[in-house]
Amino acid sequence: MSSANIKSVCVLGLGYIGLPTASVIASRGVQVIGIDVKEEVVAKINKGEIHIVEPDLEAVTAHAVQQGHLRAATKPEVADAFMIAVPTPFHDGKADLAYVEAAGRSIAPLLRKGNLVVLESTSPPGTTDRLVEQMAAMRPDLKFPSAGDEDCDVHVAYCPERVLPGRVLTELVENSRVIGGITAGCSAKAEELYRIFCKGELNVTNARTAEMCKLTENAFRDVNIAFANELSIVCEKLGINVWELIKLANYHPRVNILQPGPGVGGHCIAVDPWFIVAAAPDEARLIRTSREVNDSKPQLVLGKIRTAIDKRGAAGRPTVALLGLAFKADVDDLRESPALAIAETVAGWGNCEIIVSEPNIDKLPESLAGKPHVRMLEDIQEVVGRAEILVMLVNHRPYTEIQRGKLDGKTLIDTRGVWS
Numbered sequence: 001m002s003s004a005n006i007k008s009v010c011v012l013g014l015g016y017i018g019l020p021t022a023s024v025i026a027s028r029g030v031q032v033i034g035i036d037v038k039e040e041v042v043a044k045i046n047k048g049e050i051h052i053v054e055p056d057l058e059a060v061t062a063h064a065v066q067q068g069h070l071r072a073a074t075k076p077e078v079a080d081a082f083m084i085a086v087p088t089p090f091h092d093g094k095a096d097l098a099y100v101e102a103a104g105r106s107i108a109p110l111l112r113k114g115n116l117v118v119l120e121s122t123s124p125p126g127t128t129d130r131l132v133e134q135m136a137a138m139r140p141d142l143k144f145p146s147a148g149d150e151d152c153d154v155h156v157a158y159c160p161e162r163v164l165p166g167r168v169l170t171e172l173v174e175n176s177r178v179i180g181g182i183t184a185g186c187s188a189k190a191e192e193l194y195r196i197f198c199k200g201e202l203n204v205t206n207a208r209t210a211e212m213c214k215l216t217e218n219a220f221r222d223v224n225i226a227f228a229n230e231l232s233i234v235c236e237k238l239g240i241n242v243w244e245l246i247k248l249a250n251y252h253p254r255v256n257i258l259q260p261g262p263g264v265g266g267h268c269i270a271v272d273p274w275f276i277v278a279a280a281p282d283e284a285r286l287i288r289t290s291r292e293v294n295d296s297k298p299q300l301v302l303g304k305i306r307t308a309i310d311k312r313g314a315a316g317r318p319t320v321a322l323l324g325l326a327f328k329a330d331v332d333d334l335r336e337s338p339a340l341a342i343a344e345t346v347a348g349w350g351n352c353e354i355i356v357s358e359p360n361i362d363k364l365p366e367s368l369a370g371k372p373h374v375r376m377l378e379d380i381q382e383v384v385g386r387a388e389i390l391v392m393l394v395n396h397r398p399y400t401e402i403q404r405g406k407l408d409g410k411t412l413i414d415t416r417g418v419w420s
């Protein structure tokens with residue numbers, strides 16, 4: 001399918017997904033306008049700079065801006081295709097679709113015959129149908145698609161992102177995609193858009209299945225991590241080394257257990273399964289319980305730290321080293337990080353001296369800064385040397401350099417299986 005009909009794209013939302021997508025499409029020579037409500041973000045991008053951390057993105061964005069293919073603005077403009085990549089936060093037991101609705105409202109007046117509208121934001125099943133209804137109500141002069149009727153003026157599809165932070169530029173191009181058109185014709189039109197920059201397979205389905213597919217991928221991972229986390233809780237009770245257990249079980253050709261940890265963080269896996277629970281509360285029992293198991297882990301880790309401090313505390317205030325703050329290994333992202341939440345709680349107790357180590361960040365986050373009993377040290381050997389209690393919260397690569405002999409006589413709490 002040729003993409004010659006799509007010469008301009010308007011991307012709404014210039015965050016972790018929208019900005020890389022806009023930059024990559026622009027790098028293929030297509031005219032891209034990126035829209036963000038934040039003026040400072042728009043100004044930065046127009047200077048060829050970026051406001052998020054992602055390897056190689058700044059160079060691609062800067063080049064696209066210099067070549068005149070990428071421009072940012074606060075208000076959308078006419079284009080051949082519109083891509084919506086705005087946040088869909090989860091509050092009070094349901095998805096907040098206000099940003100998707102605002103995006104729909106802002107593009108409806110600009111739509112012309114032959115346009116394509118794609119929603120990429122993680123959304124509960126039925127959101128794309130509602131977006132169509134909303135735009136149709138604002139534009140009675142245009143015919144919008146409905147399942148089973150191929151005749152329409154504007155095509156609409158749901159195509160979820162599935163890139164891994166830290167590998168976004170590679171995965172945007174290489175990963176396969178799910179293309180969920182409202183009709184087969186809508187899917188064909190969306191394929192034209194994704195062929196501009198995707199080398200991966202484009203798997204076509206309908207919008208509702210595509211919406212559920214995104215949620216399913218992240219719920220699958222959450223449930224599997226919950227299995228590992230539950231095993232760690234069971235093994236604790238039974239006096240069994242869970243890391244050895246999982247390693248042994250994984251020698252079975254059809255067993256592949258993930259790794260337990262201090263909880264599940266990041267802005268996707270800890271959130272998206274709730275969209276399924278909200279859509280089918282009585283049916284999604286395993287998915288809900290998995291969320292609860294994963295969310296219970298930080299409290300269990302805190303219990304162990306509290307016990308260790310109480311034991312050591314008889315001789316004064318012990319020094320506790322908290323190793324890692326990020327939500328997972330080798331990233332600098334603190335969003336929904338269980339390690340950060342644990343550090344904040346321990347800092348609030350005020351019953352110990354705290355040394356924080358985070359090799360990917362150069363200063364204490366605001367929630368920990370300015371407390372006299374909390375400091376950050378860069379040199380890992382010094383952190384180990386000074387601490388009586390060491391808590392491994394994130395298995396960052398530099399921690400593998402810690403020599404086992406240096407740990408003698410210290411209390412070790414290992415949430416990631418690095419020392420176990």
Ligand code: SAJ
Pocket residue numbers: 161162163164165217218221225258259260261262263264265266267268269327328329
């Ligand atoms: N974790 C464990 N044990 C494991 C694996 C992960 O405790 O064995 C924890 C991590 O430490 C972290 C959390 O789970 O706190 C999530 O990390 P992750 O690496 O599993 O996933 P994310 O959040 O970085 O990215 C996920 C990816 N989804 C899947 O792998 C199904 C990515 O492809 C999605 O694009 C992204 O969510 C998203 O934006 O939805």
